[in-house]
Amino acid sequence: xxxxxxxxxxxxxxxxxxxxxxxxxxxxxxxxxxxxxxxxxxxxxxxxxxxxxxxxxxxxxxxxxxxxxxxxxxxxxxxxxxxxxxxxxxxxxxxxxxxxxxxxxxxxxxxxxx
Numbered sequence: 280x281x282x283x284x285x286x287x288x289x290x291x292x293x294x295x296x297x298x299x300x301x302x303x304x305x306x307x308x309x310x311x312x313x314x315x316x317x318x319x320x321x322x323x324x325x326x327x328x329x330x331x332x333x334x335x336x337x338x339x340x341x342x343x344x345x346x347x348x349x350x351x352x353x354x355x356x357x358x359x360x361x362x363x364x365x366x367x368x369x370x371x372x373x374x375x376x377x378x379x380x381x382x383x384x385x386x387x388x389x390x391x392x393x
Contacts, residue, residue, distance in 0.1 A: 319378065326354035326366045326377055337379040347383055 281290045284297035291297035296304070326332065330350040334340035352367035354377055365374035 326350050326364075326380065326382070328353050331383040331385065332366075332368070332380040333383055334375075334379055335381055337376075339375075340379065348380075 282292065282294070283289070284291045284293075284300055285295050286300040287297060289297050289299075293301065328350055332348050332350060333346065334343055334348070348368040348371060350366050351369045354364045354366045356363075357365045357374055364377045366377055366380065368375050
């Protein structure tokens with residue numbers, strides 16, 4: 280008795296999925312990963328001196344929860360062999376990886392005129 284693909288229900292010699300469904304799943308995983316990387320790059324690109332940021336999803340974020348930092352440098356690559364960018368923060372010792380920073384945009388209410 281042959282096996283049946285768990286997705287398309289076609290006959291298969293594989294354990295759970297046919298070759299076509301395995302290939303499609305692989306392409307989908309690749310596309311999802313590309314989109315995640317692009318989103319992260321867009322979100323973290325372009326930190327400039329004077330930008331306000333908060334830390335997230337790192338140990339330092341727990342210690343400095345809610346602290347708004349000011350970038351004291353533009354974003355840059357610390358070392359050519361590193362695959363991440365950093366920025367200097369006022370009052371923080373050393374460079375900080377931008378993947379753990381989120382820009383903060385302040386908006387102030389306009390005065391209400393009568």
